[in-house]
Structure formats: C-alpha cells, structure tokens
Amino acid sequence: MYKLFLDDERLPKNVNWVEMPLGPWIIARNYDDFVKYIMQHGLPSFVSFDHDLGLEHYIVGVPNYDKYKEKTGYDCCKWIVEYCMNNNLEFPDYQVHSMNPIGRENIRSYIESYKKSIK
Numbered sequence: 001m002y003k004l005f006l007d008d009e010r011l012p013k014n015v016n017w018v019e020m021p022l023g024p025w026i027i028a029r030n031y032d033d034f035v036k037y038i039m040q041h042g043l044p045s046f047v048s049f050d051h052d053l054g055l056e057h058y059i060v061g062v063p064n065y066d067k068y069k070e071k072t073g074y075d076c077c078k079w080i081v082e083y084c085m086n087n088n089l090e091f092p093d094y095q096v097h098s099m100n101p102i103g104r105e106n107i108r109s110y111i112e113s114y115k116k117s118i119k
Helices: 031-041 073-086 101-117
Strands: 003-006 025-028 046-049 093-096
Touching: 003 031, 025 031, 031 073, 046 073, 073 101, 093 101
Parallel strands: 003 025, 003 046, 046 093
Antiparallel strands: none
16 A cells, blocks of 8 residues: 655655654645546555645635635545545545645545544
C-alpha cells in the first residue's frame, strides 16, 4: 500500500505542524492527479489532504466552491468518499495538513460524517 500526499506546493518533509507518517509518499498536486493515481493503483493506506490547490483558493474567507475553476482538496475528499462507498472499501487513515482553517474543517467534517454514517 502507498501513502498519498495532496498538496499543490509542499513536500511531506516540509509539513511540520502535524505529525506525518514515514514515507515513501506519492505526491498529487491537483484533483486530476489525485483521482488518476487512485484509479490506477487502488486506494492508498493513508492520505494527507491540503485544501487550497490553486491560486484562486488562497483568497481569505469562506471557500466559494461553485465559482472555483480548479478543484480543491475538499473535492478530492468528496471523490474518495464516493470511491470508497461505490467499491465497498474502508476509508483510509488520513489527516488534513491544510493551513486553511475553514477548508481543513470542511474536509475533516465530511470524512467524519461519512465514517459515522457507515457504522
């Protein structure tokens, strides 16, 4: 199994505000990379999510998902939840390393709501 790191700029070794599992890591820089890698290699054992994956996401305030051209880490989160549901797979271990507090909470809440719904 592999670990998947979703971030448009950083490397796993540069994230020091959360505890990162030891690598090796596969790095996805955007939504398309994230989906493509999982579709080709199956579900990772661990995912570390960033929220803001493009310059338009760095505008301070509540995320405006309907107006973004580039998909966010939240979109990746929703996709992987659906992937797990459709394939009857257990959601992988995860963390959210995003520095965006609203985006971070959106990702965490979505995953935790899904996990509660399948208990």
